[in-house]
Amino acid sequence: MSPLLLLAARSAWNRRLTLGMTLIAVALSVTLLLGVERVRHEARNSFAQSVAGTDLVVGARTSPVQLMLYAVFRLGEATHNIRWQSYRAIAENPAVAWSIPLSLGDSHHGFPVIGTSSAYFEHFRYGDAQALAFSAGKPFAEIFDAVLGAEVAARLGYRPGNRIVLSHGMGDVSLAEHTDKPFTVVGILAPTGTPVDRSVHISLEAMQAIHLDWQGGAPLPGLSIPAEYVRKFDLTPQEITAVLVGLKSRAAVFKVQRDLNTRSAEPLLAVLPGVALDQLWQVVGIAERTLLAVSAMVVAVGLAGLVAVVLAGLGERRRELAILRSVGARPSEIFVLLTAEGLFVTVLGALLGAALLALLTALLGPLAQAHYGLAIRARWISSDELALLGAVVAVGLVASLLPGYRAYRISLADGLTPRL
């Protein structure tokens, strides 16, 4: 380090309180900027991971985005169900390779319960065509068997063999519980980073069985069908909520979609989940850009504060600069000195901001996953984030030129006037 920079560092250390506060402001604003970008990116990633393996999502006629959100992400509620016959017709369509029926509506401690078939464990794909894996146990075989997502098991501390009671409807505090027909945990899925982690899976027959003696959303008074007798009833579901469809040829999707939307016996809606997701992002993109713009403004405010602090410091440092000049520092060196100070604070702020973001994602990531099903992984800075950091440093450099130039002018004038 040149003696000049050493002096500059010493001088900055002398003013560590004001510069430190500015540094914190810059660091926090950088954390905000990177955080917005990170959440945006991770949300897209997390959503895209969940739909990667599904060609079509079929449900009752509604908005494509709504259908995809409730069928794939368990966000929001279905407006209507579809008939079992419609599901059979889809499953028997020659273009369809596999189909997974989904029946939603019940919950367990706030986690959604999904009635489905064993095709779920066989065909469901997420991320880069990864199949579901069991971290313990096996798929459901008996009627009152349940398979838990990784998050459900971890949060509620369940292991295979535990007995659980499902609640009717959604919500943490439920009014009606299926206490007469408890389920046995037989399997726990490995973490996927998708809504599967937050789901409790039971068979469609079980879904039908626990509602045998129910009507209008409540148990029928005076009627109780014991768990051991439910096998005697026809447990074929009347209706389901949605179907996930995989096709033999992924490109046939437009044709199958058209067929399902126009030729089905009941009004159905088939959506391409990837397309619906992109349409969702087209809409959300406006809000995202606004958020990014706001956080960019916050960074600008932080850097303006930095410039103000360095500029304000110039007045107090006239003597310091004059002494530097008197011992041989050229005005250009004074310019570099002041610019370097601003740049140094910006770079340090950017680094601190990135570190703070890493800390926050590590701390709050599990919370976001638990509450919103949003997988925010702690990871290295992406190229987009690096570009943002680069922009911050570039703006910081340009902004620091101002105090540098000012000091340069002052030191010229101070060198010429004998008043000091």
Add this chain to the structure above:
Amino acid sequence: MNRLPCLFIASVCLWPLSAAAGEPAAHVHGAASLQVAIDGKNLTLNLESPLNNFVGFEHAPRTEKQKAAVRAMAERLNQPASLFIASPAAACTPLSVKLESPVLEPTKPSAGDGHADLDGEFVFRCEHPEALRALEVGLFQAFPRLQRVDAQVAGPRGQSAVRLSPQQRRIAW
């Protein structure tokens, strides 16, 4: 604690999204929809657009000028290699073009509401489909009335949607 996603969903569901349904698509002058399917070596493009985007009217051509406009449109659309430019490395060549519109079949009476569409199916054969990563849509230069194309892509690499405009003519996947 679950208020946020609900609000989010509500706001999203209230937004008038163009339904991805295969129903008769909304007839909006200036807008068209394009479905891009990649299956093995075949690249199939399905274009659905109000006729107005191509010729400026939606009735049977009456004057010589209108008849010439219809002929020019058909001629242009029958040269898909200049309208849809796939990644050069994929070596795609046009295989077939199917155009469907009331003005191309003069014997057929036009639709009752006075609006008419043009549907086109363009099939390309690509020697190296694995190199097929992008498509440049040249419809905007050829037909200046066209302002927006909602494109959907389905292929081995997944699905996507993108809104194209005269400034943004490229689909990449």
